[in-house]
Amino acid sequence: MTSDFAATRAAFDLPEGIIYLDGNSLGPLPRAAAERVRACVQDEWGQMLITGWNRAGWMDLPARLGDRIGRLIGAAPGTVVLGDTLSIKVYQALASALELNPGRKVILSDTGNFPSDLYMADGLVRTLGQGYELRTVAPEAVEAAITPDLAVLMLTEVDYRTGRRHDMARLIARAHAAGVLVVWDLAHSAGAIPVDLAGADADFAVGCTYKYLNSGPGGPAFIYVAPRLADRVRPALSGWLGHEAPFAFDLGYRPGRGIERMRVGTPPVLQMAALSASLDIWDRVEMADVRARSIDLTEAFIRGVESACPALTLASPRDPAQRGSQVSFRHPEGYAIMQALIARGVIGDFRAPDILRFGFTPLYTTMDEVAGAVAVLSEVMEKTLWDQPQFKTRARVT
Amino acid sequence: MTSDFAATRAAFDLPEGIIYLDGNSLGPLPRAAAERVRACVQDEWGQMLITGWNRAGWMDLPARLGDRIGRLIGAAPGTVVLGDTLSIKVYQALASALELNPGRKVILSDTGNFPSDLYMADGLVRTLGQGYELRTVAPEAVEAAITPDLAVLMLTEVDYRTGRRHDMARLIARAHAAGVLVVWDLAHSAGAIPVDLAGADADFAVGCTYKYLNSGPGGPAFIYVAPRLADRVRPALSGWLGHEAPFAFDLGYRPGRGIERMRVGTPPVLQMAALSASLDIWDRVEMADVRARSIDLTEAFIRGVESACPALTLASPRDPAQRGSQVSFRHPEGYAIMQALIARGVIGDFRAPDILRFGFTPLYTTMDEVAGAVAVLSEVMEKTLWDQPQFKTRARVT
Numbered sequence: 019m020t021s022d023f024a025a026t027r028a029a030f031d032l033p034e035g036i037i038y039l040d041g042n043s044l045g046p047l048p049r050a051a052a053e054r055v056r057a058c059v060q061d062e063w064g065q066m067l068i069t070g071w072n073r074a075g076w077m078d079l080p081a082r083l084g085d086r087i088g089r090l091i092g093a094a095p096g097t098v099v100l101g102d103t104l105s106i107k108v109y110q111a112l113a114s115a116l117e118l119n120p121g122r123k124v125i126l127s128d129t130g131n132f133p134s135d136l137y138m139a140d141g142l143v144r145t146l147g148q149g150y151e152l153r154t155v156a157p158e159a160v161e162a163a164i165t166p167d168l169a170v171l172m173l174t175e176v177d178y179r180t181g182r183r184h185d186m187a188r189l190i191a192r193a194h195a196a197g198v199l200v201v202w203d204l205a206h207s208a209g210a211i212p213v214d215l216a217g218a219d220a221d222f223a224v225g226c227t228y229k230y231l232n233s234g235p236g237g238p239a240f241i242y243v244a245p246r247l248a249d250r251v252r253p254a255l256s257g258w259l260g261h262e263a264p265f266a267f268d269l270g271y272r273p274g275r276g277i278e279r280m281r282v283g284t285p286p287v288l289q290m291a292a293l294s295a296s297l298d299i300w301d302r303v304e305m306a307d308v309r310a311r312s313i314d315l316t317e318a319f320i321r322g323v324e325s326a327c328p329a330l331t332l333a334s335p336r337d338p339a340q341r342g343s344q345v346s347f348r349h350p351e352g353y354a355i356m357q358a359l360i361a362r363g364v365i366g367d368f369r370a371p372d373i374l375r376f377g378f379t380p381l382y383t384t385m386d387e388v389a390g391a392v393a394v395l396s397e398v399m400e401k402t403l404w405d406q407p408q409f410k411t412r413a414r415v416t
Numbered sequence: 417m418t419s420d421f422a423a424t425r426a427a428f429d430l431p432e433g434i435i436y437l438d439g440n441s442l443g444p445l446p447r448a449a450a451e452r453v454r455a456c457v458q459d460e461w462g463q464m465l466i467t468g469w470n471r472a473g474w475m476d477l478p479a480r481l482g483d484r485i486g487r488l489i490g491a492a493p494g495t496v497v498l499g500d501t502l503s504i505k506v507y508q509a510l511a512s513a514l515e516l517n518p519g520r521k522v523i524l525s526d527t528g529n530f531p532s533d534l535y536m537a538d539g540l541v542r543t544l545g546q547g548y549e550l551r552t553v554a555p556e557a558v559e560a561a562i563t564p565d566l567a568v569l570m571l572t573e574v575d576y577r578t579g580r581r582h583d584m585a586r587l588i589a590r591a592h593a594a595g596v597l598v599v600w601d602l603a604h605s606a607g608a609i610p611v612d613l614a615g616a617d618a619d620f621a622v623g624c625t626y627k628y629l630n631s632g633p634g635g636p637a638f639i640y641v642a643p644r645l646a647d648r649v650r651p652a653l654s655g656w657l658g659h660e661a662p663f664a665f666d667l668g669y670r671p672g673r674g675i676e677r678m679r680v681g682t683p684p685v686l687q688m689a690a691l692s693a694s695l696d697i698w699d700r701v702e703m704a705d706v707r708a709r710s711i712d713l714t715e716a717f718i719r720g721v722e723s724a725c726p727a728l729t730l731a732s733p734r735d736p737a738q739r740g741s742q743v744s745f746r747h748p749e750g751y752a753i754m755q756a757l758i759a760r761g762v763i764g765d766f767r768a769p770d771i772l773r774f775g776f777t778p779l780y781t782t783m784d785e786v787a788g789a790v791a792v793l794s795e796v797m798e799k800t801l802w803d804q805p806q807f808k809t810r811a812r813v814t
Contacts, residue, residue: 031462040466047462052454055686059453063632064429064445067763068438076633103681105655106504113543129667134656134681137669141654145511148546154667228682234461235474235685256539257503258532267768269527269552271535283501283532284626287633288453288686365466370665 021307026381029299030232037387037394039366042206042344042377045232051295058291070287079290080281084240086297087231090305091204091223092214093242099277100227100293101285104205104239106255107224108138108172110280111241113254115170115199115222116142116150118247122169122197123150130157130177135203139172157182161192168198175213176206176342179369181334183211183341187218194219205229208240210312210343210379212305215242222247230343230379231300233293241280248276257282299381311380312343315388319345319376322392327399333373344377357409358398364391419705424779427697428630435785435792437764440604440742440775443630449693456689468685477688478679482638484695485629488703489602489621490612491640497675498625498691499683502603502637504653505622506536506570508678509639511652513568513597513620514540514548516645520567520595521548528555528575533601537570555580559590566596573611574604574740577767579732581609581740585616592617603627606638608710608741608777610703613640620645628741628777629698631691639678646674655680697779709778710741713786717743717774720790725797731771742775755807756796762789 031047032038038046062074071077084098091098101107112125125139136154143150155163157177164171171193176183186202193200202223207213209230215223223242227233243251253273258264259281262272273279317338323330323345330347349355349372356368366376376391398404429445430436436444460472469475482496489496499505510523523537534552541548553561555575562569569591574581584600591598600621605611607628613621621640625631641649651671656662657679660670671677715736721728721743731744747753747770754766764774774789796802 031458033463033465036465038465044461044466044468046465047457052457052462055453055457056450059445059450059632059690060429063442064450065431067431067434067436067444068442068765069758069763070442070633102500102504103655105681106500106653109653117543132656133659133665133667133669136667137654137656137659140669141652144650145515145544145652147544226682234457235468236683236687238684239681252542254539254543255504255507256535257501258530258535261531261535265768267531269531269534271531271538283503283637284624285634286636286684286687288690289634289684292457292686360467367466370663 021303026299030382035363037364037391039376041379042229043367044228048232048295048299051292054295055291058288076287080285083293087240091208092216097277098240098242099280100238100240101281102239104226105134105138107239107241108135109142110255111201111222111224112139112142114251115201119169119199124168125152125170125172126168127154127172128157128160129154131174132178164192164196166196170199172201174203178206179373180346181341181344190218206342212309227293232296237289237293238286243277253279255282308380312378313338315378315383316345318388326392326396347374348372351404354409355404358404362394364394419701424697428780433761435762435789437774439777440627441765442626446630446693446697449690452689452693456686474685478683481691485638489606490614495675496638496640497678498636498638499679500637502624503532503536505637505639506533507540508653509599509620509622510537510540512649513599517567517597522566523550523568523570524566525552525570526555526558527552529572530576562590562594564594568597570599572601576604577771578744579739579742581738588616604740610707625691630694635687635691636684641675651677653680706778710776711736713776713781714743716786724794744771744773746770749802752807753802756802760792762792
């Protein structure tokens with residue numbers, strides 16, 4: 019299949035006059051999502067009421083949509099399920115991984131991880147007590163820090179600030195050789211780069227759907243558990259929809275089959291309706307094509323900015339193989355520069371202390387937009403428009 | 417204020433020809449929710465994109481909507497926040513309560529609790545190890561089982577099967593006298609009966625919004641923490657949106673102020689839009705009026721069924737003060753009877769092993785519908801329509 023990116027672009031409802039380079043934070047609205055959500059609200063909830071759980075198939079959506087995400091991350095059908103938020107899924111995966119590796123008490127992560135992952139790990143080890151520990155090292159020191167005392171290695175594959183990418187297959191092999199289980203956060207990977215969880219022999223992975231997967235604000239997270247582990251997991255978050263027979267209402271918990279046991283509570287049906295419309299677009303492309311186009315877009319952006327804006331320092335790896343689908347630059351006045359860009363219709367975002375972050379999302383970002391963004395950034399920098407008072411009034415860290 | 421229930425009824429979009437007595441499982445669609453969700457999808461997500469978090473106020477919705485729910489459950493502004501599912505909120509409240517009561521390791525609950533609450537408690541004590549324990553007794557034995565070795569008493573105020581109601585104020589007083597903290601599940605209380613969390617000196621409470629609060633399938637849960645405790649809680653589920661400064665992206669977790677620390681991950685914005693439309697209806701009524709009407713409806717239903725259907729046995733308390741806003745009857749063929757009712761447009765639900773459950777929701781249930789439901793039930797029972805093959809084909813427990 020050759021992916022048709024003009025067609026996928028046309029499938030999104032993007033505001034006029036905006037160059038949107040923040041789909042790595044919140045993906046835009048798929049045109050079909052509006053009707054899909056309307057139908058879910060009015061035809062399903064409104065007309066079917068409680069019977070929608072069966073008649074409209076709401077109850078099965080976490081597994082069915084999970085399978086469709088699975089295609090994008092190298093996960094076989096029946097190994098991915100939707101639910102909760104990414105932070106909850108991190109906790110769930112970590113708790114499960116720790117229990118599968120008894121006698122070891124250390125979680126290793128890196129300082130480039132998304133803070134919420136570290137917070138959730140901290141909350142878990144504090145709750146467990148008994149010598150459990152979260153250890154963090156610099157991203158480049160991870161491989162050397164994999165030692166046989168570790169229980170779990172927890173990493174975000176693509177750094178949310180810089181786009182720097184870990185070598186998943188290599189780190190998994192290194193970890194497994196030391197008897198360590200690995201939990202991957204795919205927040206900036208799913209839909210951004212090809213991921214091959216099964217091929218890399220991954221243990222656990224989690225991710226969110228509202229970035230590259232365009233499910234809308236607050237869309238649910240997903241979790242993957244390797245089939246060789248799924249039936250051995252005893253969920254810490256043992257909710258009724260992960261029970262073998264939720265509607266038997268037994269007093270005792272019996273985990274459901276495989277990945278089903280990672281379900282917890284009632285899933286967000288309206289949010290899943292929006293996601294289903296986005297996945298229809300994803301069904302029409304191949305990740306290899308998406309990746310090739312992502313590299314074209316990011317390479318062009320880097321070339322343009324480095325040529326036009328010498329005051330900005332590339333914060334992302336120069337080698338495209340080493341980064342995800344975003345490009346970041348550093349500048350001490352990064353916050354004010356981003357405010358000036360946004361005021362001119364180029365939407366990226368700022369990450370403390372000095373990162374200007376731009377996401378490139380091949381389903382809808384065009385090469386013309388890359389050129390347009392470079393031109394606006396260049397104007398802002400040349401004329402130090404960012405130094406004007408209106409872009410300085412808010413606190414630097416928001 | 418005198419609540420106008422003809423007006424609130426007109427504010428819901430109910431299908432023609434249906435008598436809906438299952439709003440205690442999934443509330444119906446508020447008419448305004450369709451437009452509210454459309455605007456959230458197209459005008460906010462579609463047009464504002466990432467800036468919707470501030471411009472459309474998405475980030476503050478969990479607290480703002482929490483305050484509006486607070487009015488219905490006797491909770492002061494700033495003490496309730498939305499997020500996650502009820503099961504997750506149970507875990508969060510239990511973990512916090514246990515930590516606030518160090519040196520004690522027993523959670524007491526009852527066998528009438530919703531199974532997921534027991535499952536989540538079981539997962540938590542298993543994760544904690546070290547002698548932590550979940551103890552369950554019969555609902556009527558709870559008061560006598562409150563002993564000074566307990567850390568936490570965890571109860572659902574209104575029994576999901578029978579509607580039997582615990583005496584919240586009395587049990588809290590009894591528990592506090594024994595040094596025990598209490599976690600209340602308000603799934604069948606919020607919007608069903610007047611609740612006075614502050615007046616009863618409650619410690620923690622959790623609930624869901626898709627039953628009596630009509631937020632739609634998979635709407636978020638809520639959690640209440642008493643102000644005297646909120647700043648002492650160290651969240652086990654320490655997600656970034658509960659951090660004191662989420663967008664500082666610090667590597668270390670510092671809990672946010674008061675109830676804010678009970679937030680975890682990114683909240684479901686589309687589901688919250690639907691909830692906001694329902695809360696507009698709730699803003700127009702007083703809980704005392706809702707309760708008075710609920711008692712009228714349930715009393716009329718019990719009288720009608722007992723008179724017309726002698727084969728059915730009342731499973732709910734006869735004294736309305738002892739029950740919530742539902743009425744349940746028992747019959748060995750309960751599953752088939754409910755299928756026959758649903759086939760005739762009277763929607764209640766079945767709970768194993770033999771419970772026919774009917775929810776009465778004064779915002780939209782009318783006295784005519786009560787009479788209509790009694791007539792249909794009577795017809796089904798008199799002619800043993802439920803004994804026909806088409807109502808026997810599915811498994812009894814679904």
